[in-house]
Each structure stands twice: as C-alpha cells, then as structure tokens.
Amino acid sequence: MNMHQQHKSGTDPYVEFIDVGVTKLSPAGTTMLILDQISFTARKGEITGIIGASGSGKSTLIRLCNRLDDPSVGTILLNGQNIATIDPLLLRRKVAMVLQKPFMFEGTLLENLQRPFLFRGVVPPSAESLEIARVLDLVQLPAKMLDRDARSLSGGEQQRVNLARALVNHPEVLLLDEPTSALDRPSTAHLASTLSNICHHEHLAILVVTHDLYLAEHIVNHLIYLEAGHIVEQGICTKMLAMPQTTAFSNFLTQPERAQPSSS
Ligand SMILES: Nc1ncnc2c1ncn2[C@@H]1O[C@H](COP(=O)(O)OP(=O)(O)OP(=O)(O)O)[C@@H](O)[C@H]1O
Numbered sequence: 001m002n003m004h005q006q007h008k009s010g011t012d013p014y015v016e017f018i019d020v021g022v023t024k025l026s027p028a029g030t031t032m033l034i035l036d037q038i039s040f041t042a043r044k045g046e047i048t049g050i051i052g053a054s055g056s057g058k059s060t061l062i063r064l065c066n067r068l069d070d071p072s073v074g075t076i077l078l079n080g081q082n083i084a085t086i087d088p089l090l091l092r093r094k095v096a097m098v099l100q101k102p103f104m105f106e107g108t109l110l111e112n113l114q115r116p117f118l119f120r121g122v123v124p125p126s127a128e129s130l131e132i133a134r135v136l137d138l139v140q141l142p143a144k145m146l147d148r149d150a151r152s153l154s155g156g157e158q159q160r161v162n163l164a165r166a167l168v169n170h171p172e173v174l175l176l177d178e179p180t181s182a183l184d185r186p187s188t189a190h191l192a193s194t195l196s197n198i199c200h201h202e203h204l205a206i207l208v209v210t211h212d213l214y215l216a217e218h219i220v221n222h223l224i225y226l227e228a229g230h231i232v233e234q235g236i237c238t239k240m241l242a243m244p245q246t247t248a249f250s251n252f253l254t255q256p257e258r259a260q261p262s263s264s
Pocket residue numbers: 024025026032034052053054055056057058059060061
C-alpha cells in the first residue's frame with residue numbers, strides 16, 4: 001500500500017529556507033561553496049525528502065535546521081521566526097534530530113526513554129505513564145520490551161527507540177539523516193510506516209535525508225534533489241519520480257546502483 005494516501009495533507013508553512021548558502025574553508029584555506037541559494041518550505045503534516053549524490057550537501061542542509069551548522073547567507077524561519085534568534089537548546093527541543101546510527105545509552109529501553117527528562121532536570125515518567133505509552137504506540141514498540149537492555153535490541157528496534165526518545169520532547173520538527181542506511185528492506189518498510197504514522201498523528205514537519213528510493217516513493221510528499229549544493233529540482237515526490245524535469249535528476253534515478261522505485 002502506498003502510505004501517501006494515509007496522510008492528512010498539511011498546509012501550514014513550518015520550516016522555511018530563504019536563499020540560504022553555506023561556505024566553508026578547505027584545509028588548503030580556499031573558500032568552498034557547500035550550499036547555494038537554497039529555498040524551500042517544509043510543512044507540518046508532510047514529509048520532505050532530501051535526495052542527492054554523496055557530497056551534494058544533504059547533511060549540511062539538515063544540520064542547519066537545528067543550528068548544528070549556521071548559514072553563511074540567507075534566513076531560516078521556524079513558524080515565521082528566524083532560528084538565529086532562538087536559543088539553540090530550546091530550538092533542539094522543537095527540532096529533534098534522529099541520527100543515522102541509533103545510539104543507545106547503557107540501560108533498559110525505559111531508561112533510554114527517560115534520558116531526555118533527566119537531561120532537563122525533570123522527573124521522568126514511569127513505565128506505566130501515558131507519556132511512555134504514547135511514544136511506544138507511535139513507534140510501534142510493545143510495552144513488554146521496556147525492561148530489555150537497549151543495546152541488545154535489533155537495529156530496527158533501536159532505530160525506533162531513537163525515534164521514541166526524540167518524540168518524548170514533543171518536537172514540532174523531526175530531522176532524520178539516512179535513517180534506513182543500516183536497515184534491511186523489511187525494517188525499512190516498518191520504519192517507513194512508522195514515520196508516516198508519526199507525521200499524521202503528531203502533525204509534525206519531517207525532513208529526511210535519504211538515498212533510499214523506497215522511502216522516497218512510499219512516504220515522501222515534497223522531494224528536493226540536490227546536486228553540488230544546489231537544488232536542481234523540487235516538487236511533489238510522486239510526480240518527480242514519475243516524470244523528472246531535468247536530465248540531472250533523470251540520470252540520478254537511472255544510475256545502476258539505485259534500485260528502481262516499485263509500483264506497489
Ligand atoms: N565543516 C566542513 N568543512 C569543510 N567541508 C565540509 C564541511 N562539512 C561538509 N563539508 C563538505 O561539504 C560537502 C557536502 O557535505 P555533506 O556531508 O553535507 O554531503 P552529503 O550530501 O550529506 O554527503 P553523504 O551522502 O556522503 O553523507 C562535502 O564535499 C563535504 O566534504
């Protein structure tokens with residue numbers, strides 16, 4: 001089933017990039033243009049996918065959203081407010097990042113979900129709390145797993161614990177960098193349905209960097225194709241995959257190492 005149909009389509013602008021550019025100094029001391037004239041809007045209730053070859057600037061773009069990196073030029077708005085004016089710690093609670101490789105703290109799954117509360121100096125919710133039940137339900141993990149040693153969980157389960165840990169802070173935006181790179185196809189499909197479910201129920205803006213056309217085809221609403229730091233093409237994902245408007249994107253899709261999108 002195509003999970004696009006499950007979405008309540010959101011229309012509120014949420015994260016807006018306006019002519020954003022990033023330059024860095026190379027080890028040789030020359031200026032390198034990493035991102036140039038990046039403008040797009042990621043809306044609540046939608047999944048925005050960022051796709052492109054290695055080194056095209058995808059991770060840098062997503063890191064700008066919670067100020068792990070700052071733009072050299074341009075403006076990034078979160079619900080209309082320039083993120084440069086928001087305290088980075090507060091911003092990162094609103095804009096949560098889920099890393100490529102799941103990171104588990106020592107201890108049980110429950111203790112991993114309680115961590116964000118301890119970081120904030122707040123009494124953490126118990127195993128029986130509605131808060132823990134809410135996030136377990138969102139990421140489709142059974143409550144009987146709460147006592148398991150988090151590091152003994154499978155890669156797919158750890159990825160969902162990662163997501164649940166990001167969701168306990170009630171973020172408004174979720175950033176994911178290559179969330180399926182370490183997963184097999186069944187776990188990828190499970191994560192895809194989980195992300196779609198979270199986007200729908202929590203009405204979040206989700207931005208996901210991916211090489212995975214399965215993920216793009218099944219859950220991404222708005223797709224951005226990056227090449228050498230530029231947006232070459234962006235638009236409705238299903239339309240872009242069906243009918244690329246540029247030779248560059250068409251070539252990217254037909255590279256032999258890329259699995260063709262299925263029609264399911
Ligand atoms: N702090 C930095 N200093 C210098 N160059 C950087 C820095 N961060 C990123 N780059 C360069 O910017 C370019 C884009 O990097 P980025 O990690 O955003 O690409 P990517 O599309 O996410 O790549 P991949 O798919 O391989 O993870 C690369 O050439 C990288 O070497």
